[in-house]
Amino acid sequence: MAKLNTPTLEVKNLKKSFLVGKEAIPVLKELNLKVGFGEFVVILGPSGCGKSTLLNTILGLEQPTEGQVLVRGKDIYTMDEDGRATFRRQKFGVVYQQPNWVRSLNVIENVAFPLNIAGVSHGEAMKRARNILYLFKFDNYAKYYPMELSGGQQQKLSMCRALVSNPWIIMADEPTGNLDTVTAEDLMYDLKVLNSESKRTIVMVTHNPAYERYATKLVYMEDGKIKRIMQREKPMEVKQEDVVDLTEEVF
C-alpha cells in the first residue's frame, strides 16, 4: 500500500488541447492539483472551463497533450487503454450527470456490472450489489429496470454502481445536473456521508456554487486554468484501514 503522505491524486503540468480542423484549441492549460486522502474536492467553474475534461483525464479516458496524472504515485498514462480501463474499475467509482445503463440488465445486475467486468463470480457480485442496494434502501427495486425509476432514483443507483467495487475515489461529473433541488440535496447528503463516514475521497465537478459548503477543498476553474484553491478544513486524519467496506455484510 502506498504511503499515506503520497497524494491520492496528483495532476502535474497537465495540458490538453483538442484539434478542431487544423487548429489546436487549448482546453487545459498547465494544471497542477493535489488531492489528499479523504478529501471532498468540489471543482467549480462556468460551462466550458474544462472541468469535465479534467475529470475525464484523471479517469484515464482522455489522453493529455502534456503532463501527468498520478494516482497514488502511479502515472496512469504509462499504461495502455486496456490497462487504464482495468485500473479505472479497481480504483474509481464514477457518477455522471446522466445515469447510463446497460438496458438489457435490471437494477441489481446494473449495479453489479462493475464486479462482472472484474470477473467476480455471479453469486458474489449479486451479494455485494444487494448489500449496496440495501444500504441505499433500493432493495425493493432490485428486479426493476433502471429506466422505470425516476431521475433522482437513477442517480442514486448510479452511486450504488460506483460504490459496489469499493473504490478509493468517487468521481462525480455534475451528478445533480438533472435533479430538482430537494433530490439534489439528498444526493449531496449521501456523498457527504460517504466522505465523512465511509472515508471515500470524492472529486466532484459542478457549476452550481450552492454545493461549495460540502467541500473540504474548493477548486475554482476558469478558461482551462485553476484560478484559486481554497482549503476549507484540514484533510481528515484517516488511515486506509478506517475505510469502511460498503459491500460487507450489512444485515
Place this chain on the structure above:
Amino acid sequence: MKLGFIIKLSLRNLTRYKLRTFLTAGGVAISIGFISFLTALGYGLQQISTNQIANMQALQMLTIDAGNSKIVSINNDSLSKFSNILGVEKVYPMISVAGSLSLQGSKVDGIVYGKSTDALSIENPKISFGKKYSSDKSKEVIVNTSAAKKLGAANPQGLVGRELDLSMVLRPELLLNNGQPAKTVQATYRVVGILNEGNSPYVYVPLDNLKDLGVQNFSSAQVKATSKDNVDKIKVLIEHMGFKVSTVKDTVDQVNQFFSVFRAVLMGFGFIAVAVSCIGMFNTLTISLIEKTREIGIMKSLGTTKKDVRRIFISEALLIGMVGGITGLIASYLLGEALNASVYALAKSSGNNPVQIFVFPPMLIIVALLLSILISFLTGAYPSRRASRISALNALRYE
C-alpha cells in the same frame, strides 16, 4: 469478464429484440439448411449411382484383354504371370466366340461365353430357372432369356433340359498358333439354366469344353484382387505387360468425380443463400452496434476493456450464427429424412428397390457447423472491432 457473463449479456441483448434476432437467425438457418439439403442430395444421388454400378466384390475385379495387340495374348503363360502378382487372389480366364444356336430348326446368332464354374460363382448371375452347370467338363449350357425367346420358346422355363446345338467360329487369335485360319466347330449341349439378363442373345458354357474344341488362348481374364486397395497397383503392373485393363473401380471413380463437381455446383447455389444471410446478419450487428453506442460508452468508462467489448459483440454474432446454423441443419435433416421415408414407402409399395435420396454424412454436419461459425466471425469481425474502438467519451455524448 467471465465468459458466462459475456454470453448472458449477449443473450439478453438478443432477446431484447426478439423479432429482429429471430429473422436474422432465420436467414442463417435457411441458408445453412439449404446448402446442407442440397449437399445431402448430392451425396444421396452419388450413393445411388455407385451402388447401382457395383457391389463391394465388383470393386475388387479387373477385366483384362489383349486389345488389338498382335504381340501379347492371354494364354496359360500370361495367366500364371497374373496370378503371381502380389495382391491377386485369383484369375478367371474367359473365352467369348461368335456362334449360332439352333433348337429344332429355329436358329439364332449369339455369343458363346466360356466360363469356369469358379468364374460363374464370382459373377453370380441371375438364374431365373434351373441352375448353373454342375462341372467344368459337363456338356451343359445356360441360355439367357433373350436367346430363349428368339429360339421360339414362349415359356423360357420349358427350355430347361432340352438339347441345344451350338456352332462356333473360332477366330485365329484363339487358336494355338496365330496365323491358322478361323475354323468352325459344332457341339451339342443340354440346357440347365435360364439367365435373366441381357438384351441380346448369349449363352454360357463351361470353359474346359471350349478348350477341348481346340481353343488355346483366352479372350479375356478377370482378376480378383485380395482387396480393392490393391486394384490400382495390379492394374498398372498388368498394363505394363501390354494388356488392356478395365476395372469397375475406374467407372466408380469417374462417377464419384462427376458427383463431386455436381455437389460443388449445388453448394454454389447454397452459397448464394449464405451470402444473402451474411448481409442480413451484418446489417443486424451493425444496427445493434449503433443502438448500443451509449452502452459501450458506459461499459468502457466503468472499466470494460476493448477486448471484452469485442468479445461481447463476437459472442452475439456467434449466438445468431450457431442457433441459425444448428436450426437449419436440423430442419434440413428432418426434411431429408422425411422425403427419404416417403420415397422408401413409395418404392416398397411399387415393388422397387428402396433408395435413400438424401444422405447426411458426419462430414457434412461438421462442415455445416463450421460454416455457420465462419459466417459469425466473418460478419461479427467488423462491428466488434468498431465497437471496441469507440471512444468512451464520444459514446457517452452520443444521442
